[in-house]
Amino acid sequence: MKDPTVLRRDFLASLVVFLVALPLCVGVAVASGVPAELGLVTGIVGGLLVGALPGSALQVSGPAAGLTVLVYEAVREFGLGALGAIVLVSGLLQLVLGALRFGRYFRAISVAVVQGMLAGIGLVLVLGQVYAMADTAQPSGGPAKLAGLPRLAGSVLSGGPPLTAFLVGAATVAVLVVWPRLPARARVVPGQLVAVALATGAVAVLGLPVARVEVRGLLESVQPPGLGDFGDLAGVAAIGTVLAFTLIASAESLFSAAAVDRMHDGPRTDYDKELLAQGVGNTVCGALGALPMTAVIVRSAANVQAGARTRLSRVLHGLWLLLFAALLPAAIGVIPLAALAGVLVHAGCKLIPVRELVPLWREHRGEAVILAVTAVAILVTNLFEGVILGLLLAVCKTAWETSHLHVEVRELTGGRMVAAISGNATFLRLPKILGELEALPRDRPIELDLSELRHLDHACRVALENWALRHNGAGTEPVRFLSPPSGRPVGQPAEPARPAPVRNT
Numbered sequence: 001m002k003d004p005t006v007l008r009r010d011f012l013a014s015l016v017v018f019l020v021a022l023p024l025c026v027g028v029a030v031a032s033g034v035p036a037e038l039g040l041v042t043g044i045v046g047g048l049l050v051g052a053l054p055g056s057a058l059q060v061s062g063p064a065a066g067l068t069v070l071v072y073e074a075v076r077e078f079g080l081g082a083l084g085a086i087v088l089v090s091g092l093l094q095l096v097l098g099a100l101r102f103g104r105y106f107r108a109i110s111v112a113v114v115q116g117m118l119a120g121i122g123l124v125l126v127l128g129q130v131y132a133m134a135d136t137a138q139p140s141g142g143p144a145k146l147a148g149l150p151r152l153a154g155s156v157l158s159g160g161p162p163l164t165a166f167l168v169g170a171a172t173v174a175v176l177v178v179w180p181r182l183p184a185r186a187r188v189v190p191g192q193l194v195a196v197a198l199a200t201g202a203v204a205v206l207g208l209p210v211a212r213v214e215v216r217g218l219l220e221s222v223q224p225p226g227l228g229d230f231g232d233l234a235g236v237a238a239i240g241t242v243l244a245f246t247l248i249a250s251a252e253s254l255f256s257a258a259a260v261d262r263m264h265d266g267p268r269t270d271y272d273k274e275l276l277a278q279g280v281g282n283t284v285c286g287a288l289g290a291l292p293m294t295a296v297i298v299r300s301a302a303n304v305q306a307g308a309r310t311r312l313s314r315v316l317h318g319l320w321l322l323l324f325a326a327l328l329p330a331a332i333g334v335i336p337l338a339a340l341a342g343v344l345v346h347a348g349c350k351l352i353p354v355r356e357l358v359p360l361w362r363e364h365r366g367e368a369v370i371l372a373v374t375a376v377a378i379l380v381t382n383l384f385e386g387v388i389l390g391l392l393l394a395v396c397k398t399a400w401e402t403s404h405l406h407v408e409v410r411e412l413t414g415g416r417m418v419a420a421i422s423g424n425a426t427f428l429r430l431p432k433i434l435g436e437l438e439a440l441p442r443d444r445p446i447e448l449d450l451s452e453l454r455h456l457d458h459a460c461r462v463a464l465e466n467w468a469l470r471h472n473g474a475g476t477e478p479v480r481f482l483s484p485p486s487g488r489p490v491g492q493p494a495e496p497a498r499p500a501p502v503r504n505t
Contacts, residue, residue, distance in 0.1 A: 012307065014316030018321060028291065045284050047314055054270060058263075058304055059296075060302075060317065063291040090245040090282055092279065097246075098278075117251075117378065117387050122349060122350070125345075133342060134156050134163075172339045212333060213332050215332050252295070256300060264304050274295075403425075406421070
């Protein structure tokens with residue numbers, strides 16, 4: 001039986017997480033272009049089901065602002081019915097990855113790529129929700145959103161309903177910015193709930209003409225995907241969307257787990273089990289036609305800071321969401337859309353690591369470039385292509401940095417010369433190697449010392465052989481290798497010197 005003190009702390013923490021999750025679940029659903037109730041469904045599954053599974057004891061799962069852009073584009077391109085099929089297949093892929101113990105490998109993703117991904121999502125989220133703050137339909141695609149900002153500004157400044165809605169959203173953002181600076185006693189209630197409640201009350205009292213959340217009912221909103229929806233996933237675009245859901249949701253969840261582990265001294269996360277838990281959750285969410293889920297750092301941090309000790313707190317938060325959706329569905333219908341947009345604009349801004357950019361540029365410029373390119377690529381193209389580009393850049397940067405080598409030329413007695421190459425000889429360094437060798441005199445015997453190489457790839461091996469043949473063809477003594485370019489692995493003791501192979505031309 002659990003300690004009563006632990007039970008009390010978990011109970012109180014669950015209420016705090018519930019109050020944080022409620023406006024975010026609704027806001028993420030509305031911003032994703034789906035019924036508001038589907039956000040609550042995902043939050044309920046994340047609490048009652050995933051919350052009871054092993055993996056990370058204290059992090060909380062639910063609909064994430066980080067997937068809003070991807071979900072919105074998927075619904076726009078494939079339809080709401082196909083969303084459930086996409087999420088279900090993504091969940092099954094997560095189960096496969098978890099069963100194959102791939103969870104730990106997600107931690108090998110470059111931090112710069114992850115930060116760039118979050119920054120790109122934040123930029124697209126802010127640009128889209130600025131339109132929602134003015135009760136105006138947002139254009140499709142990042143470039144179109146940027147191009148439409150002057151027209152949006154003109155619409156807001158002209159007055160009328162767009163200005164009224166924008167002021168409601170701006171006031172919501174202002175409350176969220178000011179709330180953390182208030183005394184601790186005033187911050188007992190989460191800022192997101194306070195901001196939405198104040199905006200809802202002001203709109204109701206003043207009778208402001210702003211759009212409100214459309215209520216359909218919990219059961220009416222749950223529509224499992226049909227067989228035809230799974231047939232729509234055969235296209236290349238749909239497969240890319242499934243892979244994007246799988247990889248991004250998995251990476252975000254496991255990076256969140258690593259962050260949560262640093263916040264407490266309790267049990268550490270089992271990454272493979274956490275990936276399995278996320279797969280179970282997304283499979284069920286897909287079967288219900290709901291939003292995809294990830295572990296969410298905002299709710300998880302609130303859970304830890306509220307004093308939670310076990311997974312009971314996150315299970316109870318799912319129960320409170322279920323009771324709210326079942327007993328008070330009409331309460332959702334009085335929330336202004338502009339207020340929810342303000343919450344997401346604030347969340348999107350927090351995804352952009354503005355404070356870290358300058359220190360990162362000073363210390364690791366390559367990482368800063370990867371971050372910026374990933375973010376801009378997501379804004380200009382889409383989430384999947386932007387992340388792939390960021391990963392490719394990170395791999396290229398790592399390959400370049402690890403292929404360091406040094407070429408040292410020494411003169412010996414008798415007019416002989418030795419060119420000693422040390423380090424990692426890869427195709428990336430071929431210009432440097434060949435430049436150094438081709439600058440050597442053609443009328444003197446040369447020995448090429450490869451014994452200090454840690455790695456010699458095929459491209460460099462062939463290039464060195466060809467250089468030796470060209471040098472030999474100039475009429476000098478044959479190039480001699482102190483370590484042969486083929487045969488034994490690089491790093492073994494050098495064999496006696498011998499001429500480079502001569503080929504008939």
